[in-house]
Amino acid sequence: MVKRMIVKIDEDKCTGCGQCVSPCAEGAIQIIDGKAKVVSEDLCDGMGFCIGVCPEGAISIEERQTVEFNAEKAEAQPKSTDVSIKCFSCGAGEDERYLLPIRHKMESLWVCTRCLPQLIHG
Ligand code: SF4
CATH class of the missing domain: 3.30.70.20 (Alpha-Beta Plaits)
Structure with missing residues (x-):
């Protein structure tokens, strides 16, 4: 232990x-x-x-x-492959782009690396 x-x-x-x-x-x-x-x-x-x-x-x-x-x-260990995870902004899945979990206004969202800069910089 x-x-x-x-x-x-x-x-x-x-x-x-x-x-x-x-x-x-x-x-x-x-x-x-x-x-x-x-x-x-x-x-x-x-x-x-x-x-x-x-x-x-x-x-x-x-x-x-x-x-x-x-x-x-x-x-x-067998891994779960959930193809429903998509970028909330553009809809890209993890097979297309890297996805990151983010929190906004008490919501848990996924965003792809292409859409993330727009979120950061507006
Ligand atoms: S509520 Fe939270 S801990 Fe429970 S299954 Fe959903 S994501 Fe997992």
């Missing part, structure tokens, strides 16, 4: 929408019985990419005692 940063999911806030599953590069999150769950704590590296995509604010990062992150196991 080690003390490290790891994802915490508030099941009371989670609606089971599934938006956090595909963005997890380690395949650590799955929807089980209608709620998002970290299926195995050694799959979560605690980087928190999933935090920004949750529309309910159900995901946070906490520091606590848990198992070490297992990079080899995470690499071998």
Whole structure:
């Protein structure tokens, strides 16, 4: 056991929408019985990419005692491929451009790298 940063999911806030599953590069999150769950704590590296995509604010990062992150196991974990993720501005999917999660006015959105400069500079 080690003390490290790891994802915490508030099941009371989670609606089971599934938006956090595909963005997890380690395949650590799955929807089980209608709620998002970290299926195995050694799959979560605690980087928190999933935090920004949750529309309910159900995901946070906490520091606590848990198992070490297992990079080899995470690499071998099947990944979800959600083709519904698109840039909110131009509609490009991740097969066309790099997509980034952003937050604006309490909304979780995806934006592609081509549209991002316009958001920043107006
Ligand atoms: S994005 Fe948030 S609300 Fe949706 S399944 Fe994941 S934790 Fe639950």
